[in-house]
Amino acid sequence: MSHEFEPRIVVLCCNWCTYAGADLAGTSRMKYAPNVRLVRVMCSGRVDPSFVLRAFQDGADGVLIAGCHPGDCHYINGNLKTLRRYPALETLIAQFGIEPDRMRLEWISAAEGDVFVHVVNEMTEQVRALGPLDWKRRTAMTVPAAESHTAG
Amino acid sequence: MGEELKAPKKIQLAMYWAASCGGCDMAVLDVNEKILDIAAVADIRLWPIAMDYKYKDIEKWADGEIDVCLFNGAVRNSEQLHLARLLRQKSKVMVAFGSCASFGGIPGLANLHCKKTIFEAVYGYTASTVNPEGTTPQTHTHVPEGDLHIPEFFDDVYSLAQVIPVEYYVPGCPPTPETVMTAVNAIATGNLPPVGSTIGISKAVCDECKRTKSDKPGIVEFHRPQEIFVDAEKCLLEQGLTCMGSATRGGCGSLCPGVNMPCRGCYGPMPNSLDVGADALSAMTSIVDAAEEGDARAKVGKMVDPLGTFYRFTLPVSMLRRAARPLQG
Numbered sequence: 215m216s217h218e219f220e221p222r223i224v225v226l227c228c229n230w231c232t233y234a235g236a237d238l239a240g241t242s243r244m245k246y247a248p249n250v251r252l253v254r255v256m257c258s259g260r261v262d263p264s265f266v267l268r269a270f271q272d273g274a275d276g277v278l279i280a281g282c283h284p285g286d287c288h289y290i291n292g293n294l295k296t297l298r299r300y301p302a303l304e305t306l307i308a309q310f311g312i313e314p315d316r317m318r319l320e321w322i323s324a325a326e327g328d329v330f331v332h333v334v335n336e337m338t339e340q341v342r343a344l345g346p347l348d349w350k351r352r353t354a355m356t357v358p359a360a361e362s363h364t365a366g
Numbered sequence: 367m368g369e370e371l372k373a374p375k376k377i378q379l380a381m382y383w384a385a386s387c388g389g390c391d392m393a394v395l396d397v398n399e400k401i402l403d404i405a406a407v408a409d410i411r412l413w414p415i416a417m418d419y420k421y422k423d424i425e426k427w428a429d430g431e432i433d434v435c436l437f438n439g440a441v442r443n444s445e446q447l448h449l450a451r452l453l454r455q456k457s458k459v460m461v462a463f464g465s466c467a468s469f470g471g472i473p474g475l476a477n478l479h480c481k482k483t484i485f486e487a488v489y490g491y492t493a494s495t496v497n498p499e500g501t502t503p504q505t506h507t508h509v510p511e512g513d514l515h516i517p518e519f520f521d522d523v524y525s526l527a528q529v530i531p532v533e534y535y536v537p538g539c540p541p542t543p544e545t546v547m548t549a550v551n552a553i554a555t556g557n558l559p560p561v562g563s564t565i566g567i568s569k570a571v572c573d574e575c576k577r578t579k580s581d582k583p584g585i586v587e588f589h590r591p592q593e594i595f596v597d598a599e600k601c602l603l604e605q606g607l608t609c610m611g612s613a614t615r616g617g618c619g620s621l622c623p624g625v626n627m628p629c630r631g632c633y634g635p636m637p638n639s640l641d642v643g644a645d646a647l648s649a650m651t652s653i654v655d656a657a658e659e660g661d662a663r664a665k666v667g668k669m670v671d672p673l674g675t676f677y678r679f680t681l682p683v684s685m686l687r688r689a690a691r692p693l694q695g
């Protein structure tokens with residue numbers, strides 16, 4: 215594995231808690247790994263499993279889903295739906311050959327800038343240890359060129 | 367010329383099978399006496415399940431000589447690929463007929479593995495295999511009598527549209543007689559939807575299902591159908607059966623739920639779906655009766671084989687398409 219590998223981690227975070235938490239980390243001048251790309255969604259319940267699959271397909275080495283603590287969702291129970299989907303999604307990606315440590319679900323409130331920093335740093339190191347996912351190359355589909363087949 | 371003025375020219379029809387079970391060909395026969403209607407409007411030029419033919423007969427046809435080719439089965443070896451390309455060249459309209467041609471189908475689940483691991487299992491360690499010399503099929507073998515050739519087995523299973531351009535899709539494992547006749551009528555009357563369409567409806571199986579759905583569903587536990595006594599009236603998903611009805615295109619008349627079997631998803635994804643597995647996963651697990659992580663994990667964890675459940679017929683055309691091959695070099 216090359217030493218320069220820098221994980222690319224997509225963070226799907228809800229507008230009301232985790233995004234504000236990340237903002238707090240920023241305005242408090244806390245440092246965290248620059249490996250994350252934040253995608254703001256209105257609620258963690260908006261995270262369709264296809265977002266996660268698309269991220270892996272398109273080159274992410276890890277995906278973090280983050281939202282309000284259960285009970286604090288601004289849409290009452292959006293995060294409960296995420297919480298219910300998550301175990302099946304975990305099994306599913308494992309069946310596709312994606313290590314479970316490449317995906318993580320966290321509840322991070324607007325006041326928890328430090329938690330955001332901790333989770334991002336920890337996950338970055340976990341994914342770094344796993345190495346690149348390299349999905350495109352490992353699943354490349356090459357339709358063979360025309361060639362002779364068996365005799366009729 | 368003169369003859370054409372008297373009677374309209376019959377449709378030149380070819381049917382072919384690749385990686386399939388034969389069920390799609392049976393489905394054509396399943397239209398019963400309507401097969402005579404098909405014969406009235408079409409000359410069946412190729413149908414391996416029913417008539418003898420040789421590859422050289424197909425090769426002799428002019429390009430575009432066949433009006434419509436109904437191609438069933440996925441493509442997973444060089445012979446099937448060759449025939450797909452040959453029939454494409456000879457046919458004006460190519461129809462992916464059935465779930466295997468449309469989405470890869472059941473054979474498409476082989477994309478969880480690769481050629482190497484499949485050969486290791488089939489010619490190696492399965493209980494019924496005795497193969498001390500580790501012999502595996504070779505595409506070319508020389509024997510005193512001459513050279514023997516067999517098709518090359520591919521690393522991937524492909525849907526038809528992944529190897530050749532396809533005009534229409536007719537889903538189903540197999541397509542129901544109604545679906546077959548809708549397709550045949552559309553072809554016979556020239557009343558065809560835009561190229562690239564699926565011949566069928568745009569509603570989900572759930573839409574066609576007559577079972578009663580409650581306003582406040584809550585799955586307490588997932589089961590396999592043989593583990594419970596199925597309530598004949600209630601929604602199957604609410605009874606904890608992994609029914610694909612909400613994520614699957616209708617057109618089958620909700621046949622399986624009608625006989626207490628959860629939908630297995632053979633008509634494929636809904637129009638505009640990004641990924642049928644993501645759709646099904648959301649629909650099934652969002653309504654699990656759990657508000658706490660450990661509880662959700664315990665209840666959702668009872669679902670056996672999510673990948674095989676969600677992508678039973680569609681793995682090769684899904685977003686991730688196959689399981690990752692091992693990392694090496």
Ligand code: FES
Nearest residue numbers: 228257281282288
């Ligand atoms: S609004 Fe934050 S999880 Fe729903």
